Amino acid sequence: MRNRILIIDDDPDYVAAISALLEAADYEVLTAYNGTDGLKLAISQQPDLVLLDVVMTDRTEGLRVLKEMRTVPALEHTPVVIISSIYTEMPVFQVSPDAGWVPADLFLPKPVDPSRLLAEAARLIAVHKG
Amino acid sequence: MLAERIQWFVRIRWAIAALCAAAAVGAGIGLLPEIFDYRYFVGTALFLGAANLFFRWVTARFLRKRRLMVGQVLVDYLAIAVLTYATGGTATPLPMLFLIHIILVSLFFRPLTGLLVTGLGFGCAWVALLASSGASFWYGAILGSSFLFCWYLTCTITQSLKLREEQLEESNAMLERLDREKTQATLRATHELKAPFSAIKSYVYLLRDGYCGELPAEALEVVGRIGDRCDRLTDMIAAILQVGNLRTAVVKEDDFEPVNLVEFMVPEVEEAAVLANARKITVKAAPCQEREIMIRAAPRHLHTMISNLLRNAINYSQEGGDIEVALFSAKRNAVLRITDHGIGIAREQIPKIFDDFFRSTSAARVNPNGNGLGLTLVKEVAKIHSATIEVASEEGQGTIFWVWFPRVSAAAQREDEGGEPARNDDKGEDARRTGEVSHEAHH
Numbered sequence: 001m002r003n004r005i006l007i008i009d010d011d012p013d014y015v016a017a018i019s020a021l022l023e024a025a026d027y028e029v030l031t032a033y034n035g036t037d038g039l040k041l042a043i044s045q046q047p048d049l050v051l052l053d054v055v056m057t058d059r060t061e062g063l064r065v066l067k068e069m070r071t072v073p074a075l076e077h078t079p080v081v082i083i084s085s086i087y088t089e090m091p092v093f094q095v096s097p098d099a100g101w102v103p104a105d106l107f108l109p110k111p112v113d114p115s116r117l118l119a120e121a122a123r124l125i126a127v128h129k130g
Numbered sequence: 131m132l133a134e135r136i137q138w139f140v141r142i143r144w145a146i147a148a149l150c151a152a153a154a155v156g157a158g159i160g161l162l163p164e165i166f167d168y169r170y171f172v173g174t175a176l177f178l179g180a181a182n183l184f185f186r187w188v189t190a191r192f193l194r195k196r197r198l199m200v201g202q203v204l205v206d207y208l209a210i211a212v213l214t215y216a217t218g219g220t221a222t223p224l225p226m227l228f229l230i231h232i233i234l235v236s237l238f239f240r241p242l243t244g245l246l247v248t249g250l251g252f253g254c255a256w257v258a259l260l261a262s263s264g265a266s267f268w269y270g271a272i273l274g275s276s277f278l279f280c281w282y283l284t285c286t287i288t289q290s291l292k293l294r295e296e297q298l299e300e301s302n303a304m305l306e307r308l309d310r311e312k313t314q315a316t317l318r319a320t321h322e323l324k325a326p327f328s329a330i331k332s333y334v335y336l337l338r339d340g341y342c343g344e345l346p347a348e349a350l351e352v353v354g355r356i357g358d359r360c361d362r363l364t365d366m367i368a369a370i371l372q373v374g375n376l377r378t379a380v381v382k383e384d385d386f387e388p389v390n391l392v393e394f395m396v397p398e399v400e401e402a403a404v405l406a407n408a409r410k411i412t413v414k415a416a417p418c419q420e421r422e423i424m425i426r427a428a429p430r431h432l433h434t435m436i437s438n439l440l441r442n443a444i445n446y447s448q449e450g451g452d453i454e455v456a457l458f459s460a461k462r463n464a465v466l467r468i469t470d471h472g473i474g475i476a477r478e479q480i481p482k483i484f485d486d487f488f489r490s491t492s493a494a495r496v497n498p499n500g501n502g503l504g505l506t507l508v509k510e511v512a513k514i515h516s517a518t519i520e521v522a523s524e525e526g527q528g529t530i531f532w533v534w535f536p537r538v539s540a541a542a543q544r545e546d547e548g549g550e551p552a553r554n555d556d557k558g559e560d561a562r563r564t565g566e567v568s569h570e571a572h573h
Contacts, residue, residue, distance in 0.1 A: 011328070111327075
């Protein structure tokens with residue numbers, strides 16, 4: 001059974017590009033273009049990994065979705081990668097996992113290098129599945 | 131502020147008590163005219179001393195300072211009235227001492243309280259004058275009018291100042307709100323402008339790495355160019371927004387902190403050395419004589435300035451060249467000097483190098499990818515730090531940039547971390563102006 005990755009991002013072109021990359025690497029890809037749909041999909045489909053944007057309909061939508069995800073028992077330990085350009089735009093706004101207050105597993109700046117994304121996705125899913 | 135004024139009055143009261151004691155001695159041994167009865171002076175000195183001690187005790191335990199002030203005014207009125215009586219009424223200008231209290235109360239209390247204190251002061255003065263020398267009706271009328279005029283003038287000025295203060299506070303709150311909204315709008319604009327490039331770059335990555343099938347070499351080269359152009363546009367958007375931000379943002383005091391330039395420069399030089407290494411350029415830091423050179427700086431902006439200056443030196447140095455970074459203090463300034471031996475700048479173009487999007491002919495030839503905003507950013511950051519930039523350059527020989535920051539002394543830093551930076555006054559009058567840029571066409 002193929003591993004399932006959920007992409008939550010409001011940019012359809014970006015979602016299409018990342019979907020093509022992940023599908024080429026034999027992942028099953030689910031997509032959502034806002035936080036609300038993303039959360040519903042995460043609860044119903046229980047993906048093995050979530051790629052999450054931060055700035056969507058509102059400035060911190062991704063962070064809100066992440067916090068809500070962690071309150072759902074089935075998604076409590078699902079690995080989440082925040083992929084956003086917010087870090088380069090506002091370096092003082094610490095959204096990296098090192099900052100301690102964002103319950104994500106990894107932060108990657110957008111646009112992300114394909115080989116790095118694939119390597120990190122494989123690693124996080126392997127760790128999660130034990 | 132009110133507490134400060136009350137302290138003045140407490141000190142003045144001690145001084146008056148001492149003067150009264152001296153006057154009592156003078157009157158007792160016959161140094162003063164017979165009319166001065168030493169008992170009044172002794173009584174006033176003791177009364178004022180006791181009152182001061184009482185006020186100190188009460189302040190520490192029970193009453194708020196504002197209420198206490200009215201009590202102090204009443205004590206002083208009594209003392210002045212006794213002294214006025216004891217010194218012969220109209221013979222001395224003592225009744226005018228009531229005016230000080232009228233002004234003070236009118237400054238800090240409502241007009242009606244001020245009017246009551248004025249009336250009470252006039253009453254005390256009038257009783258003392260009548261009891262001692264029997265002042266005339268006209269003297270009383272002039273004294274009363276002076277008191278009333280003083281009260282009216284102080285109240286009018288105070289009300290107008292209060293109104294201005296309220297208007298200023300309102301304007302300040304509005305500016306802060308606008309600044310917050312602008313920051314949010316800028317963040318949103320940056321994000322929206324950069325988002326399409328992230329998508330394009332992601333497609334470029336797919337093509338480049340063969341996820342959409344193998345591409346011929348020519349196509350790969352074109353894809354590479356699209357990616358490079360994409361990066362340059364993203365950088366330019368970021369730079370334009372950053373310049374706009376620096377020019378229009380209300381600079382917040384919170385952004386600034388004491389920064390030890392000696393420590394701050396270490397990672398900056400290391401980072402530049404890594405970049406320079408790719409072109410076999412050496413970046414070396416000249417030995418610094420001091421362990422600590424403190425300035426007040428916004429670290430994020432300071433990094434933008436220094437990294438831009440260093441990147442410029444690297445970009446316009448020949449392969450195998452060398453760059454020297456020196457740091458020293460000169461009286462009240464911290465001076466950063468960056469020297470390269472690269473292509474230099476033509477004499478006539480030096481005054482334009484800090485202009486938006488300006489690229490010197492030689493710079494455009496050597497590094498066609500520059501966006502012409504690096505030195506604009508440097509100038510804007512210098513401006514918000516009250517720093518001065520100097521440039522000396524000769525075409526084909528190299529360029530030297532000096533940045534003169536106002537230095538913060540260790541004592542001033544300890545005393546008040548939020549204080550004003552020292553004035554940049556080690557150099558000529560022209561160079562003192564904020565964000566001033568001066569140029570020389572030779573080393």
